[in-house]
Amino acid sequence: MQPDVPRTTDHAAIGDVAGIEERTLLQKMLTSQPFWVTVALIVVCLGIGFYQPAFFTAQNIANITRNFAIFGIMALGMTCVIITAGIDLSVGSIMGLVAIVAGIYLTAEYSWYVSFALGMLAGLACGAVNGFLIAYVGLSPFVVTLGMMSIARSLAVVISGNQMLYQFGPDAPIVKAIGQAKFPPNVEGDMWPDWIPAFSSHFWVMVFMALIVGYVFKYKAWGKHLFAIGGNEQAARLTGVNVKLIKFQAYVFSAFCAAVSSLLILGYTGSAINALGQSYELRVIAATVIGGANLLGGYGTAYGAIIGAALLEVIRNALLMAGIDSNWQGAFVGIFIILAVFIGLQTEGGRSYIAQLRDTILPPRRKDR
Amino acid sequence: MSLLALDRITKSFGAIHALQGVDLEIQPGEAVGLMGDNGAGKSTLVKIIAGNFPPTSGHIAVEGREVVFDRPIDARAAGIEVVYQDLALANNLTAAENVFLGRELKKGWGPFRTLDKEAMIERSSELFAELKSETRPRDLVQKMSGGQRQAVAIARTRLSDPKLVLMDEPTAAISVRQVAEVLNLIKRLKATGHAVILISHRMPDVFEVCDRIAVLRRGTKVADKATRDTSPEEITGLITGAIHAA
Numbered sequence: 001m002q003p004d005v006p007r008t009t010d011h012a013a014i015g016d017v018a019g020i021e022e023r024t025l026l027q028k029m030l031t032s033q034p035f036w037v038t039v040a041l042i043v044v045c046l047g048i049g050f051y052q053p054a055f056f057t058a059q060n061i062a063n064i065t066r067n068f069a070i071f072g073i074m075a076l077g078m079t080c081v082i083i084t085a086g087i088d089l090s091v092g093s094i095m096g097l098v099a100i101v102a103g104i105y106l107t108a109e110y111s112w113y114v115s116f117a118l119g120m121l122a123g124l125a126c127g128a129v130n131g132f133l134i135a136y137v138g139l140s141p142f143v144v145t146l147g148m149m150s151i152a153r154s155l156a157v158v159i160s161g162n163q164m165l166y167q168f169g170p171d172a173p174i175v176k177a178i179g180q181a182k183f184p185p186n187v188e189g190d191m192w193p194d195w196i197p198a199f200s201s202h203f204w205v206m207v208f209m210a211l212i213v214g215y216v217f218k219y220k221a222w223g224k225h226l227f228a229i230g231g232n233e234q235a236a237r238l239t240g241v242n243v244k245l246i247k248f249q250a251y252v253f254s255a256f257c258a259a260v261s262s263l264l265i266l267g268y269t270g271s272a273i274n275a276l277g278q279s280y281e282l283r284v285i286a287a288t289v290i291g292g293a294n295l296l297g298g299y300g301t302a303y304g305a306i307i308g309a310a311l312l313e314v315i316r317n318a319l320l321m322a323g324i325d326s327n328w329q330g331a332f333v334g335i336f337i338i339l340a341v342f343i344g345l346q347t348e349g350g351r352s353y354i355a356q357l358r359d360t361i362l363p364p365r366r367k368d369r
Numbered sequence: 370m371s372l373l374a375l376d377r378i379t380k381s382f383g384a385i386h387a388l389q390g391v392d393l394e395i396q397p398g399e400a401v402g403l404m405g406d407n408g409a410g411k412s413t414l415v416k417i418i419a420g421n422f423p424p425t426s427g428h429i430a431v432e433g434r435e436v437v438f439d440r441p442i443d444a445r446a447a448g449i450e451v452v453y454q455d456l457a458l459a460n461n462l463t464a465a466e467n468v469f470l471g472r473e474l475k476k477g478w479g480p481f482r483t484l485d486k487e488a489m490i491e492r493s494s495e496l497f498a499e500l501k502s503e504t505r506p507r508d509l510v511q512k513m514s515g516g517q518r519q520a521v522a523i524a525r526t527r528l529s530d531p532k533l534v535l536m537d538e539p540t541a542a543i544s545v546r547q548v549a550e551v552l553n554l555i556k557r558l559k560a561t562g563h564a565v566i567l568i569s570h571r572m573p574d575v576f577e578v579c580d581r582i583a584v585l586r587r588g589t590k591v592a593d594k595a596t597r598d599t600s601p602e603e604i605t606g607l608i609t610g611a612i613h614a615a
């Protein structure tokens with residue numbers, strides 16, 4: 001593998017380099033962090049399933065997929081932000097604000113769609129402020145979103161009067177139906193066999209959004225520009241990419257994802273509390289990083305975001321089932337984050353440890369040319 | 370009428386006066402060599418012409434009309450393409466993605482307009498073949514040699530039909546064979562009525578393709594002569610300051 005600094009080389013050497021770069025699909029897969037996280041996920045699942053057959057019941061699978069879905073959704077937004085070499089610490093607080101704003105209007109007996117739209121608007125406004133200050137004013141993403149984390153939470157507390165909101169007026173059943181919907185429904189006598197988990201609306205929303213984000217990353221110019229900004233912001237600007245607008249949009253999208261998650265939880269619990277989402281930003285960032293996004297920018301996938309969120313939840317679930325004190329969760333989650341960053345770490349030659357591992361297992365093929 | 374006319378361009382970065390009143394004119398079909406020591410202000414001048422940042426004072430006219438470039442795409446819209454000294458490549462994208470960055474080819478309709486990857490890869494490999502470069506469109510730029518990276522940066526300028534191509538040390542990291550290809554490209558550009566500004570520290574390259582040579586020293590233009598009226602010795606003297614001006 002070549003160092004990424006430009007260097008003088010004659011023509012024959014270039015041919016050699018080109019030969020080394022031929023890689024099979026398998027080799028590519030072995031370097032991808034999401035692949036290894038998927039392997040880890042399967043191993044952990046089989047491990048738990050072996051000791052606790054209850055793990056693989058349709059009910060438990062439905063629960064787990066519902067639990068991590070909101071983190072998966074937010075990790076999609078976080079992935080967009082992290083690809084641009086940014087960070088969004090405000091997603092948890094935005095969840096709280098969105099829930100409270102929607103809850104206030106529901107309590108005032110507004111229809112569910114007006115309430116949801118206003119909650120969503122509050123979330124998007126937070127994202128727009130983040131995006132404006134970061135992209136157009138040029139402030140640091142860490143500082144701006146740290147500030148927003150504090151502001152949005154405080155607003156949520158003030159607006160709610162520090163009360164839990166749960167008397168949702170005439171549309172309360174619709175709100176609940178949205179948050180608690182399942183597919184397949186798994187009621188007596190339906191056409192679906194019982195072993196298929198009744199996946200939650202949270203899960204399906206996540207799948208839908210992941211497909212869209214994955215599509216945009218791969219097939220839309222917007223996605224390519226996002227990656228270009230993370231790879232070399234200056235180069236992106238020079239080649240005519242609208243860097244500021246795209247960064248702005250990334251933060252708005254992250255806030256959008258937080259708002260969607262918030263409204264799903266609001267529907268599921270049928271209540272709104274201003275503490276909703278507290279410290280979730282850390283779990284979302286953890287899921288994103290475990291899924292292979294690089295905090296330095298330029299790398300990340302939609303699949304990785306989802307699979308990272310899934311792994312975190314399964315580990316949590318495993319610890320619960322193993323009867324380990326829930327206070328230990330933080331330690332385990334922390335170890336996984338550091339481990340994930342470590343295996344994705346670039347060594348001096350521009351190679352990650354998994355790339356080295358791959359080259360040991362499957363040495364690169366030299367093509368004759 | 371000149372294709373490009375710079376009128377008393379100055380540029381200061383705080384206390385550093387990178388350019389101090391530079392005039393320069395280029396005609397269609399002409400290649401001008403811009404030479405000077407490290408830090409003389411060559412790249413700064415290129416970046417001003419390319420709309421990277423505005424001059425502190427002075428005017429730029431394209432085909433007789435005064436222009437103000439707020440952004441690099443404004444310069445591109447006016448028919449100016451640039452190969453930057455640092456190449457301006459995103460390491461995490463492929464060669465083809467870099468070539469088409471900011472002007473991707475698309476297919477389809479409405480919200481389903483998607484990147485036309487096949488067309489971009491095909492066009493990129495044509496451009497690399499034209500440059501006689503062994504660069505493969507699907508490879509990540511991160512893993513490329515200096516020469517391959519340079520080919521990517523040069524291929525970009527071939528996407529449109531620019532009036533003026535600015536090349537900031539395009540031959541700094543490439544093999545003898547590829548240098549010849551870049552020089553050939555410059556000759557072809559000239560023959561088809563394009564203008565080229567070539568920045569290079571390689572005296573033979575500049576003398577081979579340039580009609581005129583301008584020398585910058587500490588932000589001031591100290592010479593602007595037809596190539597046939599000067600010699601490498603004189604230019605060297607002008608660059609180092611051994612010859613005061615010509």
Ligand SMILES: Nc1ncnc2c1ncn2[C@@H]1O[C@H](COP(=O)(O)OP(=O)(O)OP(=O)(O)O)[C@@H](O)[C@H]1O
Binds near residue numbers: 385407411
């Ligand atoms: N963005 C900037 N901020 C501050 N100073 C700058 C900036 N860009 C250039 N300079 C200064 O302006 C002067 C001219 O730099 P420039 O890059 O134009 O030189 P150059 O002639 O291209 O040199 P080289 O041959 O090394 O590429 C230098 O003193 C440099 O330090």
Ligand SMILES: [Mg+2]
Binds near residue numbers: 411
């Ligand atoms: Mg320079």
